[in-house]
Structure formats: C-alpha cells, structure tokens
Amino acid sequence: MTIGVLPAFQVNQWGDSRKQAREERQFLGRLYDEYQRAIDELQTVNDESELGVMSKTGGAFGARNDPAKLQEFQSAPDSAVSPASFALRRSATPHRRS
Numbered sequence: 001m002t003i004g005v006l007p008a009f010q011v012n013q014w015g016d017s018r019k020q021a022r023e024e025r026q027f028l029g030r031l032y033d034e035y036q037r038a039i040d041e042l043q044t045v046n047d048e049s050e051l052g053v054m055s056k057t058g059g060a061f062g063a064r065n066d067p068a069k070l071q072e073f074q075s076a077p078d079s080a081v082s083p084a085s086f087a088l089r090r091s092a093t094p095h096r097r098s
Helices: 002-063 067-075 083-092
Strands: none
Touching: none
C-alpha cells in the first residue's frame, strides 16, 4: 500500500508544480502587457508634450523680431516658455561648438 501512495503523491506534487508555473507565466504575461501599455501611454504623453514645447518655442523665436507678436506671446496665459526665459537661459549656458 505504501508503495502506491508515494508515486501518487509525487505525481500530485508534479501536477501542482506545473499548475503553479503556468499561473506564474500567465501573471508575468499580464504584468508585461500592463507595463507595455504604460510605456506606450507615457511615450504618447511625452510626444504630445514635445510638440507643445516645440510649438511654443517656435512662437517665441518667431516673435523675437516682431514687437506685436512678442507682446502677444508674452501675454499668452498658457505660455510656459517666455522669450525672457530664453534670454536668461542663453546667457546662463555657454555656447558649445560641435
């Protein structure tokens, strides 16, 4: 009787180990998918942010020689980057030649 119980117990443990390994793989797959979606979402937000900055930067550079545009740009409420801040940054950072 003991001889039959031991192999049955080992088969049961083997089955449990396979089940646990399968559940771990499924969990890791879901975790990977979730992280991939988060990375994609962050990339989208980053791309949109870069476009917004580029558009505001272009507005600042376009306004630098036109007093009317400069006044309009400086008074814009959503202007996170003002021409004055560009002037401060330009004077604070040395120019590098490549």
